[in-house]
Amino acid sequence: MKGKRIFPAALIIFLALLIVCPLLSIFARAAFPDGHFDLTSAINTLKENENASMIASSLLLGVLVVIVSSIIALPLAYIFSRTEFARYRFFDIIFMIPFMTPPYIASMGWILFMQRRGLMQQLFPSLAFISDWFFSLGGLVLVMSFHVFPFMMTMMKNAMLSVPSSLDEAGSVLGIPFRTRLGRLFMPLLTGNYAIGALLVFVKTISEYGTPSTLGRRIGFSVFTTDIHRYATVAPIELGKSASLASVLIGICLLIWILQNYITAHRTYSLISGKGGSIRIRKLSPAAKGAILIFIAAVVFFSMIIPLFSVIASSLIKLRGYGLRAGNYTIGNYIAVFTEDKQGINALLVSIFLAVSSATITAVLGTVIVTAIRNARKSIGNIIEGISLLPEMLPSIVLVLGIMLFYNGIYRIIPIYGTIWIMVLSYVILFLPYTIQYVTSAYSQISGSLIAAGRICGAGPLYIFMHITLPLIARGIASGWMMTFIIAFRELVTPSLIAPTNTLTVSTYINRQFEQGSVGKGMAMAVICILFSTVSLLLLNTVINRKKT
Amino acid sequence: MKKPLIIIALILASLSAFAAGEGIVTVYMPSPAGLANKLAADFEAKTGIEVQTFQGTTGEILARLETEKANPVADVVILASWSDGLSMKESGQLESYTPANSDKMVPGWIDEDSMLFGYSASAVGVIYNTLIYPTLDADWAELADPEFRNDIAIPDPELSGACKDFVAGYVNAYGWDTFEALAGNGMVVPGANRAALEAVTTGEVGVLIAGVDYNAYSSMADGEPLSIYYPESGTVVNPRPAMIMKSAPDMENAKAFVDYLLSEDAQKMVAEAYLLPGRTDIQFDNRSTLAEIPQIECDWDAMMDISSSAAARINELCER
Numbered sequence: 001m002k003g004k005r006i007f008p009a010a011l012i013i014f015l016a017l018l019i020v021c022p023l024l025s026i027f028a029r030a031a032f033p034d035g036h037f038d039l040t041s042a043i044n045t046l047k048e049n050e051n052a053s054m055i056a057s058s059l060l061l062g063v064l065v066v067i068v069s070s071i072i073a074l075p076l077a078y079i080f081s082r083t084e085f086a087r088y089r090f091f092d093i094i095f096m097i098p099f100m101t102p103p104y105i106a107s108m109g110w111i112l113f114m115q116r117r118g119l120m121q122q123l124f125p126s127l128a129f130i131s132d133w134f135f136s137l138g139g140l141v142l143v144m145s146f147h148v149f150p151f152m153m154t155m156m157k158n159a160m161l162s163v164p165s166s167l168d169e170a171g172s173v174l175g176i177p178f179r180t181r182l183g184r185l186f187m188p189l190l191t192g193n194y195a196i197g198a199l200l201v202f203v204k205t206i207s208e209y210g211t212p213s214t215l216g217r218r219i220g221f222s223v224f225t226t227d228i229h230r231y232a233t234v235a236p237i238e239l240g241k242s243a244s245l246a247s248v249l250i251g252i253c254l255l256i257w258i259l260q261n262y263i264t265a266h267r268t269y270s271l272i273s274g275k276g277g278s279i280r281i282r283k284l285s286p287a288a289k290g291a292i293l294i295f296i297a298a299v300v301f302f303s304m305i306i307p308l309f310s311v312i313a314s315s316l317i318k319l320r321g322y323g324l325r326a327g328n329y330t331i332g333n334y335i336a337v338f339t340e341d342k343q344g345i346n347a348l349l350v351s352i353f354l355a356v357s358s359a360t361i362t363a364v365l366g367t368v369i370v371t372a373i374r375n376a377r378k379s380i381g382n383i384i385e386g387i388s389l390l391p392e393m394l395p396s397i398v399l400v401l402g403i404m405l406f407y408n409g410i411y412r413i414i415p416i417y418g419t420i421w422i423m424v425l426s427y428v429i430l431f432l433p434y435t436i437q438y439v440t441s442a443y444s445q446i447s448g449s450l451i452a453a454g455r456i457c458g459a460g461p462l463y464i465f466m467h468i469t470l471p472l473i474a475r476g477i478a479s480g481w482m483m484t485f486i487i488a489f490r491e492l493v494t495p496s497l498i499a500p501t502n503t504l505t506v507s508t509y510i511n512r513q514f515e516q517g518s519v520g521k522g523m524a525m526a527v528i529c530i531l532f533s534t535v536s537l538l539l540l541n542t543v544i545n546r547k548k549t
Numbered sequence: 550m551k552k553p554l555i556i557i558a559l560i561l562a563s564l565s566a567f568a569a570g571e572g573i574v575t576v577y578m579p580s581p582a583g584l585a586n587k588l589a590a591d592f593e594a595k596t597g598i599e600v601q602t603f604q605g606t607t608g609e610i611l612a613r614l615e616t617e618k619a620n621p622v623a624d625v626v627i628l629a630s631w632s633d634g635l636s637m638k639e640s641g642q643l644e645s646y647t648p649a650n651s652d653k654m655v656p657g658w659i660d661e662d663s664m665l666f667g668y669s670a671s672a673v674g675v676i677y678n679t680l681i682y683p684t685l686d687a688d689w690a691e692l693a694d695p696e697f698r699n700d701i702a703i704p705d706p707e708l709s710g711a712c713k714d715f716v717a718g719y720v721n722a723y724g725w726d727t728f729e730a731l732a733g734n735g736m737v738v739p740g741a742n743r744a745a746l747e748a749v750t751t752g753e754v755g756v757l758i759a760g761v762d763y764n765a766y767s768s769m770a771d772g773e774p775l776s777i778y779y780p781e782s783g784t785v786v787n788p789r790p791a792m793i794m795k796s797a798p799d800m801e802n803a804k805a806f807v808d809y810l811l812s813e814d815a816q817k818m819v820a821e822a823y824l825l826p827g828r829t830d831i832q833f834d835n836r837s838t839l840a841e842i843p844q845i846e847c848d849w850d851a852m853m854d855i856s857s858s859a860a861a862r863i864n865e866l867c868e869r
Binding site: 115323340518 | 582613741752
């Protein structure tokens with residue numbers, strides 16, 4: 001029985017080394033600039049005019065994106081939970097697309113579309129006035145909202161689905177008009193869920209690097225993530241400043257996380273108890289139906305069609321100077337990605353290697369961790385779970401900065417800084433929470449009686465795990481693997497901060513071509529990237545579903 | 550009967566390749582990427598020494614060197630800015646060496662301490678979109694005229710070494726008036742060299758000042774609607790220094806690579822990439838020759854002192 005105590009303890013130490021130490025080295029770098037405790041330089045960094053205004057604009061951006069994505073997401077959530085449109089499951093897949101398109105690719109698409117004499121002005125010269133407006137904070141908010149809204153939409157849709165219609169009917173029987181019911185009954189029940197969704201969107205926005213680093217840079221709008229990156233990579237390097245800003249960002253994220261936990265505990269209502277309430281679908285008048293269709297079409301047009309059209313069109317244009325014009329199209333950019341030099345094909349191979357290796361390692365590690373959590377005492381289990389989910393609460397740029405500082409510092413003991421293995425490590429840390437969540441939810445569906453049955457029949461713990469538990473959680477593990485694979489394939493933050501000499505991934509290849517090479521080649525790779533993730537999602541989905549039957 | 554001879558020759562060649570220097574040489578070099586790759590591949594084929602390259606803008610290369618100070622990786626560093634090369638020399642990072650063929654180099658493209666080897670050079674000029682301006686020959690200062698309002702771009706001099714040297718040289722010779730007027734006329738900074746060229750190619754702006762010429766020549770050869778000229782009050786031709794790091798992990802390979810850069814084959818590749826070759830005996834006809842480019846009198850020491858702050862000032866002036 002000794003092993004039962006030692007193993008969880010060893011796991012905690014391992015996770016602390018893996019996740020907590022890099023974070024601590026950020027605080028250390030910020031608070032111990034010359035080896036002894038001294039907060040003045042950190043405070044001075046924050047007092048600097050440009051940093052103070054950067055923090056203000058980061059928070060402003062977060063608030064604005066919450067507002068705009070609510071305007072998009074709330075009506076959609078209602079439409080897809082309470083009206084006839086709830087039946088069309090096909091929209092669930094459609095609204096996955098903005099999520100499947102990496103934000104840096106989408107914002108490159110927007111830039112190419114909106115820029116002066118860009119695609120929009122070539123198609124509709126009279127709309128030129130929009131361009132000037134677009135390259136401003138407003139445009140940035142719009143692009144980020146169109147990326148993040150499906151997230152809030154899904155959350156709110158599920159929340160609305162859990163409000164049984166019986167409550168609404170009760171109100172209706174009492175003669176309360178629809179508007180009042182909506183305002184007094186429906187909405188108050190959802191404020192808790194909305195607050196959680198809004199906070200998550202806020203954190204996601206201030207943690208996002210892709211859009212600010214492309215569109216934000218274009219309009220000279222700095223936020224936390226871009227400044228942390230700049231101080232850590234552009235001469236003169238000031239890691240202390242980078243670490244100070246990262247510390248503040250960690251503080252904000254943890255604060256929001258605590259707030260969110262408080263709201264979950266105090267402001268959400270358990271609406272499903274006993275027999276599940278039924279949802280009554282509202283019948284719509286043709287006019288309402290038409291208006292809704294127009295709204296959905298507009299959202300699809302702005303969040304998907306414009307960026308995708310722009311990326312695909314740019315990948316097919318032969319001479320950039322002539323733009324969209326008959327005879328000026330070519331597939332040469334795609335050929336050039338593979339043949340012009342080894343960079344394109346190497347970038348693809350590196351990304352595939354990183355995606356496969358990190359997905360596999362996190363699948364194994366995540367399963368071990370979740371199994372340990374379930375077998376350990378509750379308090380120990382909570383510690384393990386808390387540490388391993390930490391990476392999800394924090395912006396990836398912060399974690400990667402921590403990894404960079406920590407492994408640079410212990411280079412003599414573990415010499416992986418500057419090699420591809422530090423990238424594998426970083427991916428594992430960043431994406432571990434996905435596997436943990438998938439495996440945990442798979443575990444929660446296993447009834448204890450199955451295990452008990454195994455025990456009664458005389459099976460040992462290993463036998464039970466291999467023959468009862470593992471087959472039952474295999475789908476959860478596979479889903480976690482798949483998610484990690486797709487997200488790791490296009491990861492941008494890690495490679496742009498700690499890629500070794502000579503190593504490009506798909507994301508940095510696209511970025512580099514967009515910024516300093518041939519836009520056509522960059523966009524060709526972007527199309528390949530989107531196709532690759534979509535096809536692997538579909539492929540793996542069918543494989544996993546087939547396994548089930 | 551010839552087969553055995555060929556086999557023996559091959560064996561000898563591979564043996565000599567091994568003897569000459571197995572191992573690797575790590576080279577940090579700026580664009581154009583195509584040239585960097587070709588040089589690396591040819592050097593590998595000739596010597597058997599594997600070339601690890603890091604390709605980035607001058608700004609990125611300098612940043613990389615700074616992060617790696619504790620664990621130096623680079624053997625040879627090539628920059629697109631002569632003044633940045635001089636400041637690396639001043640901080641004592643460079644090894645002195647007399648490469649083969651250095652006697653054939655353009656006078657002045659090797660420094661007196663024999664640490665900076667200008668194996669190629671570029672000049673900056675005015676690049677314009679011919680769909681927007683069919684012809685153009687305005688001098689630098691004239692581009693601040695109202696007719697070019699909001700239609701001028703400049704590469705980010707903190708990223709582009711060539712642009713940085715030009716700004717330093719121009720300001721040193723003529724002062725700040727022109728740049729202030731251009732900034733007041735709505736000049737924008739789209740990014741490093743390629744991004745700036747992209748802006749003028751797509752017509753986002755009509756005119757790019759201080760754009761590197763080799764990029765423009767290569768786009769023009771592709772058929773893009775561009776043209777380039779060197780304004781009459783002169784420009785800066787900046788030799789691109791290749792330098793051997795004092796901290797080079799592999800000094801012998803580093804020296805071999807620098808020798809190779811000045812070899813006839815490498816110099817021909819330089820010319821094919823529309824750069825000015827570092828040796829005077831290489832013939833080319835795909836671009837303006839050194840003699841045809843009007844130049845500003847360059848005081849490189851004075852320019853080195855102001856180049857970084859001047860580059861930062863450009864970005865401040867153009868900030869919207």
